[in-house]
Amino acid sequence: MESPVENYLHDLHAEIVQNRNGTVYTPGGAPSSADPDCFGICLATADGHVYEVGDTRTEFTLQSISKVFSYALALSDLGFDAVDAKVDVEPSGDPFNEISLAAGTGRPDNAMINAGALAVTSLIKGSGGKSAIKRIVRVLSDCAGRELSVNEPIFEAERRHSDRNHALAYLLRSFDIIEDDPTAVLENYLRHCSVRVTCRDLAIMAATLANGGTNPVTGVTALDLAPVERVLSVMMTSGMYDDAGAWLTSVGMPAKSGVGGGTLAVLPGQIGVAVFSPRLDAHGNSVRGVATSQRLSRELELHFVRAARSGRSTIRTSTDITELPSGIRHPEEAAAMLAEHGHRARVIELSGDLLFAGTESTLREVCALSDEVQLVILDLRRVDKVGAVALRMLSALKHSLAAANRELLLIGTEGTATETLADLGPHVRAFDTRSSAVEYAENVLIARYLPALRVQTPVPPADSPALSALAPADAEALAGRMESRACDDGEIVRRVGQRFGGVFFIVSGRISTIVTGPGGERVKLTTLSAGMTFGELALGSDDRQETTEKADGPVQLRVLSAEAIAQLELDDPRLAVEFWKALTRDAYTRVDQYLRETAVRIRD
Numbered sequence: 001m002e003s004p005v006e007n008y009l010h011d012l013h014a015e016i017v018q019n020r021n022g023t024v025y026t027p028g029g030a031p032s033s034a035d036p037d038c039f040g041i042c043l044a045t046a047d048g049h050v051y052e053v054g055d056t057r058t059e060f061t062l063q064s065i066s067k068v069f070s071y072a073l074a075l076s077d078l079g080f081d082a083v084d085a086k087v088d089v090e091p092s093g094d095p096f097n098e099i100s101l102a103a104g105t106g107r108p109d110n111a112m113i114n115a116g117a118l119a120v121t122s123l124i125k126g127s128g129g130k131s132a133i134k135r136i137v138r139v140l141s142d143c144a145g146r147e148l149s150v151n152e153p154i155f156e157a158e159r160r161h162s163d164r165n166h167a168l169a170y171l172l173r174s175f176d177i178i179e180d181d182p183t184a185v186l187e188n189y190l191r192h193c194s195v196r197v198t199c200r201d202l203a204i205m206a207a208t209l210a211n212g213g214t215n216p217v218t219g220v221t222a223l224d225l226a227p228v229e230r231v232l233s234v235m236m237t238s239g240m241y242d243d244a245g246a247w248l249t250s251v252g253m254p255a256k257s258g259v260g261g262g263t264l265a266v267l268p269g270q271i272g273v274a275v276f277s278p279r280l281d282a283h284g285n286s287v288r289g290v291a292t293s294q295r296l297s298r299e300l301e302l303h304f305v306r307a308a309r310s311g312r313s314t315i316r317t318s319t320d321i322t323e324l325p326s327g328i329r330h331p332e333e334a335a336a337m338l339a340e341h342g343h344r345a346r347v348i349e350l351s352g353d354l355l356f357a358g359t360e361s362t363l364r365e366v367c368a369l370s371d372e373v374q375l376v377i378l379d380l381r382r383v384d385k386v387g388a389v390a391l392r393m394l395s396a397l398k399h400s401l402a403a404a405n406r407e408l409l410l411i412g413t414e415g416t417a418t419e420t421l422a423d424l425g426p427h428v429r430a431f432d433t434r435s436s437a438v439e440y441a442e443n444v445l446i447a448r449y450l451p452a453l454r455v456q457t458p459v460p461p462a463d464s465p466a467l468s469a470l471a472p473a474d475a476e477a478l479a480g481r482m483e484s485r486a487c488d489d490g491e492i493v494r495r496v497g498q499r500f501g502g503v504f505f506i507v508s509g510r511i512s513t514i515v516t517g518p519g520g521e522r523v524k525l526t527t528l529s530a531g532m533t534f535g536e537l538a539l540g541s542d543d544r545q546e547t548t549e550k551a552d553g554p555v556q557l558r559v560l561s562a563e564a565i566a567q568l569e570l571d572d573p574r575l576a577v578e579f580w581k582a583l584t585r586d587a588y589t590r591v592d593q594y595l596r597e598t599a600v601r602i603r604d
Contacts, residue, residue: 001404003367004396005043005360009053012295013041017054022279022287025259027061027157034060034261034278039288040199042274043296044207045357048216049364056199060276061154063258064112064284065202066140066192067120068209068231068239071111073139074123075227083123086177087116089230091237091244106175110238112256115168121189122178136192142222143208144201145215155194162190197262199276206264206272209254232266243283243290251293252303263289267302270357300356301389314358315365316349316382320373326439328529330446337450338442345375345441347411347434351382354390363393366401374448375441376401379434380412398428407444411437435526459531461505461558466533466586474578481568482558487551494535494549501545502561503583504535509555514548527552535559536583 017039024036040056074083085107092109101108101115108116124132133150141148169182178185197205208215209232213223235254240247247255253273255265261278263286273296277288297303322342330338348365352358366376378394398408410430431437461467461482462475470478482505487493493511494501504511511528525547528534534549560568569576 001367001369001371001400003051003363004393004400005051005363006053007396007400008299008393009041009043009051012292012299013039013053016288016291016295019288019291020279022281024278025063025261025280025284027154027161036278038261038276038278040274040276041292042199042203044200044203044216044272044274045360046207046211046216046270046272047361048207050200050203050217052200052203054199055276056203058276059151059196059198060262060278061151061193061258061260062140062195062197062202062262063193063260064114064117065256065258065260065262065264066136066195067112067117068235068256068264069139069143069205069223070117070124070136070192071120071234072213072223072227072231073136074120075230076224077125077127078123080226080230083120086119086123087111089234092241101171101175106172106177108172108177110234112234112238113241114165115172118165118169118185118189119172119177121192122172122180122185124188133188133191136188137195139222140192140195140197140205142218142220143205143215144197145204145218145220146201148195148197148201150191151194151196155191158190158194159187162186165189193258199262199274202262202264202274202276203272206266206274208272209266210268210270210272212269232268235266240285241283243285247290247293251290251297252305253293253297255293257285257289259284261286261289263293265293267304267357271302271360273302299389299392301387302356306355306387314351315361316351318346318348318365321345321347321438321441324434324438326435326442326526328439328442328527328532330442330529334446334450338445341445341449342442343370344372344445345377345438346373347377347379347438349379349382353385353387354380354383355385355387356389359387359390359393363397366397371404373406375407375409375444377409377411377434377437377441379437380410383412409437409440433524436524439527457530458508458556460507461560464505464531464533465589466505467582469582469585470578474575477572477575478560478568478579479558481564482560483564485557485559487555487557489551489553491551491555492548493551493555493557494545494547496545496548498545500535500562502535502559502563502565503533504549505558505560506530506532506534507556507558510552511555512550512552514550515546522548533583533586536587 024034038055038058040054042050042052042056044050088107088109090109092113108119110116111120124136126132127135137148166186169178169186172178173182204217208222209228212225213228214221232254235256238244239254239256253265253267257263259280261276263275265273273293275286275289275292277286279287281287320343322339324347346369350362401408408428410428411434412430461479467475506528508530511534513525513528514522515525517523
């Protein structure tokens with residue numbers, strides 16, 4: 001099933017591609033080979049999943065985006081103090097090629113402007129048999145997850161028309177900021193700016209930064225965490241040059257642009273964003289890159305202020321209902337069917353926040369499910385906050401599932417995320433408890449795969465599972481001591497606090513078991529159907545009923561009352577012992593089921 005995130009990106013791409021403003025950069029004054037209409041958008045999550053739309057496999061040169069990674073390498077090689085002695089960390093508010101040096105020291109304002117990047121490049125030396133430029137390209141390749149290379153024609157064109165940068169390099173040399181040959185430093189700088197990448201590469205490079213320096217696709221640690229933290233901080237204030245303030249307020253992610261048409265943005269711990277479109281604005285930023293980033297930030301709530309909590313969102317468990325049954329004891333035929341087809345209903349338990357990161361991981365989990373899964377149950381009782389992006393994306397998921405004859409169900413009580421997600425519409429069923437949601441799913445599967453089953457077929461006490469271990473004559477003898485009772489819909493059969501009143505056998509209909517929640521609210525715990533029993537657990541609670549049992553529709557019961565049980569113990573002690581042994585076996589079966597269910601919930 002196609003992800004709502006992918007659908008959203010396709011729609012966004014189709015809208016922004018209409019914007020044809022801006023001019024294409026011409027390397028070194030030479031005619032550009034870039035197609036001005038190329039446009040790609042790519043998102044890579046911090047765990048390595050990539051979404052892409054448009055021209056995401058078209059190569060272009062990194063240009064100034066390479067400054068981010070050369071700066072990180074220099075910090076890793078020399079440490080912060082040595083690099084800070086040559087390059088400051090203050091925003092300049094100037095264009096990328098401005099001569100912006102501190103009076104007296106000649107120190108550039110930051111590593112994102114050309115002067116700072118030249119200084120940084122001069123600090124990177126050859127090591128381990130590799131030249132400085134090969135080491136920089138190695139880091140770029142590790143961050144991208146594939147071997148990258150320099151576009152030599154672009155490099156040559158840039159070198160022939162780089163007088164201003166050459167002058168900057170010599171000026172920096174005059175202040176001893178650059179201590180080596182300025183021309184060699186300039187060539188290394190122009191070479192790493194001329195490395196070829198695709199939009200997909202750029203997104204994975206951004207995700208590597210989001211993941212603290214480890215490439216989330218390959219697992220290779222390309223950079224150490226401390227330099228990544230410093231680089232992202234400088235990107236936030238200086239990555240977009242003289243447009244940094246507008247970017248910070250409208251997008252709110254550390255970012256870097258390049259005149260090759262690339263835009264890279266990072267939401268730490270969550271996602272890397274890349275856009276490729278060669279048409280540039282007056283600041284040297286991609287027109288479509290800026291517009292796309294603004295829309296993504298606003299509509300996916302990626303601004304660092306909004307997204308600060310979303311890293312707390314997790315998928316706790318994802319389990320089919322064969323491991324998390326409702327607790328209803330179905331007839332043998334139905335139980336066998338559910339064992340075979342229970343994998344068609346899946347419960348996904350969430351916790352934390354549903355902002356972009358949490359919603360995206362949830363959507364990915366659902367979209368990766370087999371087509372055989374027909375009911376998707378989201379347990380939202382542990383979700384704290386729901387963002388607007390969650391409403392939009394889950395609404396799209398609902399429609400996608402419905403189009404494939406699949407259903408989305410929600411679990412939660414008043415005041416939880418389910419209440420917020422009520423805006424998804426009346427066609428999304430919501431349940432107070434997981435048991436009631438699973439019960440609904442079980443009934444749907446029974447109706448689909450066992451339509452001939454007469455769910456309401458009466459189950460005489462002698463045929464009930466609780467008495468199944470008894471000899472037929474003993475079961476019939478017990479049934480003969482029972483009295484019949486009929487209940488109307490909504491009638492309270494047993495109320496919490498009542499003394500033990502006997503063992504109740506459900507012949508037909510359903511009984512809802514209700515408990516009092518921590519806030520005093522009434523919560524439906526489970527549903528009992530024909531063949532099941534209730535009332536006996538009061539014997540383990542000081543002869544007091546701990547739950548309320550209410551008829552869910554018309555119900556027929558057979559009751560072995562407390563008085564009848566006392567008389568049985570006098571008249572036929574052997575049968576009384578067999579009766580209690582049978583109830584003990586039945587109770588053990590229920591406890592075993594509960595323990596297996598609990599083990600599933602806590603195993604992760």
